Each structure stands twice: as C-alpha cells, then as structure tokens.
Amino acid sequence: MDSTVKSRLKSRATPVVIAVLSVGIMAIGMALDHASATRAQVRPRAIATPQAPITAIVNARVFDGERLIPSATVVFEGDHILAVGPDVTPPPGAAIIDGAGQTLMPGFIDAHTHASGDALERAVVFGVTTELDMFTDPDFARLRRAEQVSSRVTTRSDLRSAGVLATAPGGHGTEFGIPIPTLASVGDAQSFIDARIAEGSDYIKIVEDDGSGYGLTWPTLSHEELAAVVRAAHWRQKLAVVHIGSQRDAMAAIDAGADALVHLFSDSAPTPDFVARAVTQRLFVVPTLTVLESETGHPSGASLVHDARIAPFLINAEVSALRSTFPFAGTGLKLAHARAAVAALKAAGVPILAGTDAPNPGTTHGASVHRELELLVGAGLTPIDALTAATSTPAKVFGLLDRGRIAPGLRADLILVNGNPVEDITATRAITHVWRNGAVVVRYTFVAR
C-alpha cells in the first residue's frame, strides 16, 4: 500500500479509536454508578449534616420517654442531646427543623429480636435505634460491638445481645441447623454461663418450653437446671430472661427466680396467682404479641404491608415475611389470653416492654415494632404506656442509661413523626426523620426507580 494512504488511514483511525475508548470509559462509569446506587438502595446511609453540627427541633410535641410535652424545643449536638424544654432557645448557627404538627420521640428499643445479616440497618429505617437480641451468633454480636465502640456515625441500630441461649440438648434453639453448646446437667450451669459471658453475652437468655403449646415435643430444661442457670447468671450479675411457651412454663420461670419473661403465653387465661407472683418477684415482661399473633395463624405483619406509611420502605423479602405464619398454626392458641395477661400485668404495675421476636414468621426488624405498639394499645395499654414500653422502660430495666429518654446528655437517637401517637398509636409509622447518634438516616423507598 502507498505510504500516504497508510498515514491518512492512520490519522482517520486514531480519532475513531479514541472515541470508542471514551464511550467505553463512560459506560464503565455509568455501570459503576448504577451498581453502587443499586447496592445503596438496600442499605440506609447515616449522614452527618456537614454544615450544621448543632440541630434544633422546634414547635414539636415531645414524648420524652415518660410524658408528653405539648410543644418544646430539643437541641442536640453531635451524638448527644443538649437541651429539652418549652423555653429552650436554639443556639445561633443551629440547623432548625420546624416540627409543628409532629411528634419527637426517643428512638425505639425492640426488646426481643434475633439479629443477623442486615437486620440492624433495616431496623433503623423504621425508627428502631436499639435492638435487644435474644439469641444470635456471638461472632455477629462481637463485630457489631467493636463497631459501636469505634464509630459515631453509623447506619445500624445499636445491639445488645444474649449470644447463645441456654437450652437442653435437642431443645428449642437447636432446630435452626447451627450447632450450639447446650446444657446437659445442673453441674454444667456455672461453666455454661461463664462461657457465654466470655463470648460477650450482655444478659442470659434461657429456654423453658416443651413445645406442647404448638403440638410439638421438645426436650427442655428441668426445673432444677432452670433454677441453676438463673443462679449462675445472677452470680455473675447478669439478667436472666426466659423464653416460655405456656403459662406453666411462665410459672416455672418465676419459681426459678428469673428476672423477665421474653414472651407471654396464649395457651390459657392468666391466673390471679401468675399475676401476683409476677408482682412479688418484680418481674418484667416482653409480651411479643406480634409473634404470638402469627402463632395463632394470623400473619401479624399483613396490615403493615398495606400501610402507606410503612410499605414504601419495605424490601421484597420483608413483604413476604410479614405475610407469613408459623407452620403449626391452629393449635388452640388464643391471642385473647395474651391480651388479658398484658392488661392484668399492667394493672398490677408489672413493667411491660415492646418486643417483636423478629424475624420470625409475620415479623420483620423495624417495621414490626409499630404493629407491636398497636397490639399493646389494643390489649389495654394507653398509648403513653405503649411508647414508654418501647423507650424508657427497656432502657431502665436493661441498664442502658444513655438512651430511652429525651434528656440533656443522652444519646441523640430520635424519631420525628407526623401526627400525634398519643391520640393514634399508628402515627408512629409516619416517620419523617430518624437520627442515629445525631446523624440523619436516609430512608430509601423501594418504589421503582
């Protein structure tokens, strides 16, 4: 070929090559951005507002964890609350959020969950800023604990965990396909508990349930073993909280000296004796009406899926989880029994805590707390009592002194909702802002992009 033709071809080809390369680079860039945007949709981000380290919420109703202030200003700086009250003036330079018509509350504490995977990210989206886990992989809890100590801005709710629960060989808790240590005899109790504490358990969860309530047969701890485990936990100054499946199990737990029941029962109406013993023992109770409802064959979360205040924030897996029930539904369990027990315990002054048992059938992390609050009010709690059950009460009984109330010095874990939950408890679902350690959590919606 003639050399001038060659060089002319070359000079024509170079721009084409550069153009093709450029389009390639653009495509790679768009693909990277798309991949990262899609990933981010499943993970909420916490964002510290960079231009205003101090935030003031003005004109909002404030439920401070115990009572309702009709209109107040709440100021927080970084991860802690500075001031609360009707006469507080926002400092100059504070980012002002007008909360007129809205209600500010402490971030919710779900007092019965099983946390793993992205549970803590999902919980934050629905205003649950602390999860009290009642059995999970201790390695998961350890990772989260390290992060909680190190980081201030986080995308996850805070976790406290029981780690591995105490159950009999082959008992409830062993059926999930993960090998866990179990308790074989009374003599094992202290070494078993010490091993849990060494793994990092914040409190001790014990199973007392022979499965009879659900038409199943599970081995369970003998009353002597139960008492020994409770003593061993108390010896190490840890709370001993008990999973129960029936009123009989509940009485056994009380006999053993337990600090709390982390379920109520739906197999029989509460006896006056049960209520009286709960009072004298200074028991606290996490009824978990949500999961009990699903056990009776009604998917507890079904109504959440149709609630316009919740639905846009649910991911697909949560929608199907909220609609599901237990396989053993229809064994004569009645939610009315559990409701009656809640009412009787409340009347007797026993502390009630909001807990969901997420992610069991019919429940999910975060969203289900709003159903639990609704069920607690349906069982006879006032809305203020229900909100207290999800905020200051769990903080108090679990010794989490830095949260659960809106007060100077406490952690800026806050929820701002439209409307007034004290008039309509479901207003807790109309969340407009979640602050976690003082940073705004971005709540992605899952409508089509």
Add this chain to the structure above:
Amino acid sequence: MTGVPRRWRLRLYALECWYELVKQLRMPMFVVFALGFPVMFYIFFGVLFGRGSAPGGGSLGTYYIATYGAFSVISSALFGFGGSVATERGQGWMLLKRASPMPPEAYFIAKLAVSLLFALTIVVLLTICGMAFVGVRVSLPIWSRLAATLVAGAVPFCALGLAIGYWAGPNSAVGVVNLINLPMAIVSGLWMPIEMLPAFARGVAPLLPPYHYSQLALATLGAGRSGSPLGHALVLVGFSGLCLTLAYAGYLRDEGKTYG
C-alpha cells in the same frame, strides 16, 4: 511553530485571555443566560423551599447551590465555547488568527480559562445569594471542595461546547445549545431535585453527563443520591474524550472546507 520568544508567547496567552473575557462580558445575552438566569432561579426556588431538608441530607438551600451552580457552569461553558466558536468561524475570525503570530492553542486556552473563571464567579455569586437570602451556612473546607468540583466540572462541557461550535452553523449554534442544554439540565435534576421528577426522567438521568456532574458536586455536601464518585468521574472523563474527538473531526472538516 512561530519563532516568537517565550516571554512574548506568555504575553500573547495573557492578552488573548483578557480579550476573550472582555468580549464575553460585552455580550449581554451571554451574561444574562449564563449568570442571570441561574441566580434568578436559585433565589426564586431557594427563598421558596431553601429551608426545607434536601434528599440525602442537608438543607435545600445548600443543595441548590450545587445544582444551580452546575446548571450555570454548563450554560456558560456551552455558550462561551459553542456559541462563540461557531460565530467566529462564520466571521472568518479563525483565518485572521491564523495569520497572526499567536500560537493557535492560545485561542482555546483563553476560552477555557474564561469558562473556569466564570464557573468560579457563579459559585461565589450563588453562595452569596444563599447566605443573604436563604440562610445558608457552609463551612469553608466543604465550600472549597464544592467550588473546586464545580469549576473542574466545567471542562467536559467546554469540550461539548467546542464540538457543537465546530459542527453547528454560526446562526444555529445558540439554538442547538439551548436545545441540548435546557432539557438535559431539567432531566438531570439541576432545576429541581431528581427525586421530585417523574420516573421516566429518573430512569434517563444516569445516562446524561450533567447528572453525574451534579451528583459529584452534591457528594461534597454529603447530599444527593448514593452512587459511585469514581463512576461519576469516569463518565465525565469519557464524555470529555468523546466531545474532544468530535470537535477534532469537526475541526478537520472545517480546515478541509477552508483550505482544501
């Protein structure tokens, strides 16, 4: 290359920049389109909604500095380059420049320098408006990062302007710029946050360079949609390369017309 001594060459570059700047400032349409409109829109939307909170965090007042800043920088780059290159081609200005001792690159470098200077002016103007009318408060380090991103982001749109300038006729260039600029700006979320746009626009936006430019600017504020800053940057680099190649092809075509 010309045999002009080095220190004269520098003076030639400086003079070219200065006259380019003076020329732009003396064109009222340019100043109105590139500076007036974005500032007016910013004040209008900022005063109305600026105290609300922006998607992704922060206040809308600050958010709008990034998005109207991006819009304004793009407009000034497209008009400054696209409009002027096309007009000057039509006037035979290039022939005259060729006959002068000025190095040919000086023509483009002057236009680029003036565009970057305009970009900086825009960011400063919008920030002053934000602080005066909308109550915006931004810390200096964050503002510096925002300004640097907005100014650097002018480059790909100068390249687009250059390509338009070489392919569009002298009379149609302004029309072509408007035709490209306004729809692209709106769909990319430069006028109102992308979250407020219909689903169609949200689907198309990630294919448009202004979207990536504004998201990069918003990221300096900790606002905007999540996404990959590296991805945004790559899109803009690739886009610059594509536009420069197109401009080069247009330049060859132009040379062919004039001398071939």
